[in-house]
Amino acid sequence: MNQNQPDEQIFFNDPALDRAFGVVMALATEVYVLKDRQTALERILSRNGLLDLELLDAEPSEEERLNSKSDREQFVYHLMQSLTGKQVSKG
Amino acid sequence: MNRSAIINKRAFSAAQDFILSTKTFWTIEIFSQLDKEKQTEEIEKTTTYKFFAWLERHLQRYKYSGRYGIYNFYNQQHEKIKSPPKNHKNLKLDPSIKLPKYYTQIDIHQHPGGLSKDKTAGYVYEHGARSTTPLGVRNHQDLHHRFTNSILASGNPKKILDMACGFGKSTQPFYKKIPEAKIIGIDLSEPCLTLGSSIARKDQASNVTYMQVNAEKTNFKNKQFDLVTSTMLLHELPPKSIKNIISEAHRILKPGGKMVHLDFYLLPDRFKRFIHFGHSKRNNEPYMVSFAKMDITGILKTLGFSNITIEPFEEADGVLDPEYQAWRFPWTLISAEKQ
Ligand SMILES: C[S@@+](CC[C@H](N)C(=O)[O-])C[C@H]1O[C@@H](n2cnc3c(N)ncnc32)[C@H](O)[C@@H]1O
Numbered sequence: 003m004n005q006n007q008p009d010e011q012i013f014f015n016d017p018a019l020d021r022a023f024g025v026v027m028a029l030a031t032e033v034y035v036l037k038d039r040q041t042a043l044e045r046i047l048s049r050n051g052l053l054d055l056e057l058l059d060a061e062p063s064e065e066e067r068l069n070s071k072s073d074r075e076q077f078v079y080h081l082m083q084s085l086t087g088k089q090v091s092k093g
Numbered sequence: 094m095n096r097s098a099i100i101n102k103r104a105f106s107a108a109q110d111f112i113l114s115t116k117t118f119w120t121i122e123i124f125s126q127l128d129k130e131k132q133t134e135e136i137e138k139t140t141t142y143k144f145f146a147w148l149e150r151h152l153q154r155y156k157y158s159g160r161y162g163i164y165n166f167y168n169q170q171h172e173k174i175k176s177p178p179k180n181h182k183n184l185k186l187d188p189s190i191k192l193p194k195y196y197t198q199i200d201i202h203q204h205p206g207g208l209s210k211d212k213t214a215g216y217v218y219e220h221g222a223r224s225t226t227p228l229g230v231r232n233h234q235d236l237h238h239r240f241t242n243s244i245l246a247s248g249n250p251k252k253i254l255d256m257a258c259g260f261g262k263s264t265q266p267f268y269k270k271i272p273e274a275k276i277i278g279i280d281l282s283e284p285c286l287t288l289g290s291s292i293a294r295k296d297q298a299s300n301v302t303y304m305q306v307n308a309e310k311t312n313f314k315n316k317q318f319d320l321v322t323s324t325m326l327l328h329e330l331p332p333k334s335i336k337n338i339i340s341e342a343h344r345i346l347k348p349g350g351k352m353v354h355l356d357f358y359l360l361p362d363r364f365k366r367f368i369h370f371g372h373s374k375r376n377n378e379p380y381m382v383s384f385a386k387m388d389i390t391g392i393l394k395t396l397g398f399s400n401i402t403i404e405p406f407e408e409a410d411g412v413l414d415p416e417y418q419a420w421r422f423p424w425t426l427i428s429a430e431k432q
Contacts (some may be wrong), residue, residue, distance in 0.1 A: 012376065016238040027115075033114060038107035047130050076318060 099169055100161060108161030112152055115225050119148045124420040127386070133367040145361060150375040153203050156221065163220045163345040164205045166214040167212040176212040178285070184290035185304040195331050195380070196281060205379050208259075210281040215288035219260050236408045240324060240355050241266035243426065245405075250274060250319035254345065256308040256338065257281075261289030261301075267322075268293065268301040304370035310335035314346045321346055324355040327427075328381045335384060336392060343396045350407035354397070358425035359405055360385055369423055388397055396430035 014020050049055035083090075126141045136142050138206060157164050166175065179186060181272045192209055200207050208214045228345075240263070241299075249271045258278030268276045278301065280286050286303045293301050308314070308326070321342040327335050342352045360366045366385070373381035394399050406424040407413050 011150055013143045015143075020147060023147060027151065027155065031111055031136070031155065034111040035104045035107045035161070038256070039103065042103065 100151060100166055105161060105166045109156070109163070109224075112156050112161075115148070116152050118223075119145070119152065120417070120420045123148065125418045129364045133363060136367070150203075150374065153376055156224075157204050157217070159268065163217050164213075167216050167220070168211075170298065171213060174213055177287050178361070179287055179290075181294060182252060183293055183299075184303050185302065187305040189282065190305055192281055192305065193309075193334065195329075195334065198381065199377055201329055202377060204403060206283055209301060210283070212284055214282065215260050215284035218282075219240055219262075219288060222262060235362055236252065237263050237324065238266045240322075240353075240406075240426075241270060244297060244320065244322070244351070244353055245270060250351070252318050253277070253320045253322065254279065254313070254318045254342075256323040258286075258289060258303065260285040261292055261303065261333075263309070263322070263324040264289065264303075265292070265296070268298045269296070272298075272300055272301060276301045277307055278303045279311065280304065281307060285322075290410065309334050309341060311341060311345065315344055316347045316350075318345050319347055319350050321350070321356070322429055323353045323359075325353055326383045327356045327358075328378065330384070332383050332387055337389065339392060340396055343431055348431055350431050353426065353428040354432070355406060355424065355426055357381060357423045358385055358389070358427065361393060361404065362424050365423060368420070385423075393429045397432055399432050400430040401428070403427050 010020070012020050014023075044053060044055060044058070050053045102374070123141065124144050126135055127145060128139075153252060155162060159165065162163055167178045182314065197207065197209055202221075204214075206214065208218055247285060251274055253274055255261075255267065255268055255278040258264045258280050258283070261278055264276060264278040267274065278286070278289060278321070280289075280303070283305055286305055289303045293303070323338070329336070330338070346352060357369065360369055369385065370382050373379060390401055390403060402424055406426040408421070408424045412421055
């Protein structure tokens with residue numbers, strides 16, 4: 003990026019929020035693009051008889067939920083860890 | 094570019110739809126949360142206003158720039174995009190044209206690079222214009238047709254000049270509705286004019302010509318047009334250029350001829366001024382403010398125009414209703430007659 007670009011306008015009391023909210027909006031766009039693609043993919047697969055949409059939409063069994071529990075917990079841990087404000091490595 | 098780096102049409106369309114839906118939410122839900130009764134300094138302090146302002150600036154940025162921006166989408170296909178042919182008889186380009194400073198200095202409404210040169214600029218502008226008015230006017234075309242209809246209600250002119258026609262969105266309703274009239278569209282932007290010329294060919298319109306001419310100083314002879322129009326031009330110009338344009342229109346109009354501009358002008362209260370002037374800053378349209386402060390009636394009178402009217406323009410059904418709560422531009426119709 004060009005260092006000579008003028009500074010972006012600031013709207014919040016803390017400019018950090020201006021910048022961070024930009025990241026949030028970019029992520030939200032990315033999520034919507036993915037969601038749209040997945041829906042399209044499911045529609046095409048099911049139209050071609052390669053996917054049972056009803057099966058996909060059905061409530062997961064107790065066993066399935068248990069099987070994904072550890073993955074889910076690791077996901078949450080990774081997501082939330084920064085909020086503790088604690089250093090991970092010694093220093 | 095490898096395949097995964099290229100934004101495919103589905104992803105582009107989904108991202109742009111997302112941005113537009115967010116803008117619609119902003120237009121209705123966020124705008125209506127601002128307390129119009131408060132002093133503007135008080136409004137500015139509220140968290141809602143800060144998000145309002147942030148979104149106004151940055152949704153427009155995301156629309157044009159960044160990975161899913163219109164600019165990137167057309168420019169990643171830069172090699173593939175062919176400019177429409179430039180040698181058609183409905184197109185007169187001027188390679189030696191001098192572009193004014195106000196035109197090249199700023200990326201107006203955050204369109205990177207503006208409209209002046211790049212061959213993709215016409216497509217980028219055309220794509221962007223599909224959602225200039227996010228709410229109510231789902232069909233943006235409606236706006237230009239309404240404008241044309243409001244003029245033709247008092248009779249069909251024979252010779253028309255559309256100043257700053259862009260890619261012809263404002264010119265098309267005229268050449269379609271009055272096939273027997275002769276219509277000329279002028280603009281500074283070569284890519285926009287070229288696109289306009291190719292659209293006119295597809296429309297099989299033989300009554301329109303697009304020319305690369307500065308509206309401030311044209312080469313048209315005195316007293317030859319029945320009607321001179323512009324849409325969304327004046328707010329992009331410094332006051333001196335606005336005066337030049339109005340006096341140029343006066344020179345080339347026949348006596349009894351009409352001049353009509355559609356633009357953003359009437360700001361009847363403090364809150365509307367506050368919102369519009371904020372928009373000017375946030376959307377990179379610096380001359381909106383000086384234009385809104387000009388005494389247009391005075392200028393028109395001095396130049397010898399009569400039957401001057403300056404009134405709000407209803408760009409979609411119901412928007413002038415006092416109950417209408419959503420954000421909108423201060424659309425204004427400025428018309429006058431040459432004595
Ligand atoms: C917002 S666009 C409006 C285009 C069109 N009238 C419409 O309604 O879609 C403004 C246009 O003004 C043109 N423009 C700006 N200054 C001009 C000038 N001095 N002479 C001719 N065109 C000019 C720009 O190139 C751009 O196409």
